[in-house]
Amino acid sequence: MIKENLAQVSRTIADGVRLIAVSKTKPVEDLQEAYDAGMRLFGENKALEMRDKHEVLPKDIEWHFIGHLQTNKIKYIAGYVSLIHSIDSLNLLQAVNKEAAKHGRVIDCLLQFHIASEETKFGLDMNEAEALLSSAEYAELKNVRIVGVMGMATNTDDRDLIRREFRTLKGYHTQLAEKYFAGCAEFKEISMGMSGDYEIAMQEGSTLVRVGSAIFGARNYNIPVND
16 A cells, blocks of 8 residues: 555645655565655664665665664764754764764754654754854864754644644744855755644645655554664
């Protein structure tokens, strides 16, 4: 059903929005099926799982890292990752910069904001983001490029709350664009929206939606993952 699910989801994606197939915990065979159906953007949240899949799947896949990234795992993805969605500290950004330099790359990154009412989610607040972008340490980084923002809404049936949270993230993007990225066409990405709320996210300005279960079905959290 992956091909059919992907076709159904793709029909709902608005112009100017890119769909990321969130393939975490899914076997390589499922990713290959989605690839054969035309999918090229895949999102993973475990560095070693991404590495293992990257090694055996076609090399024209655009890999997006969407989970909480540990600094000691960056080395497993730095050579090929297209976009890291989850930068939530200067220390992490510095670590990505260091590994990117080893590969002679500039890695695109998003600043992750905490927009949900749930405390368990990671992310910066606006003051922390501004402190990062204003710092001398950030100015020295030559192998990373901030191209936008990411956030996860509260896991709730309250659609109005979800919409407000996405609107908040869009507002953060606008503020940062005006203050720190004026004239920078690359600072254009707003990564928000998942299987249950991506249509609201698109209405509120998302440019990247991260859809997993609507494409691949429910996740299997019992598979062994070396991460």
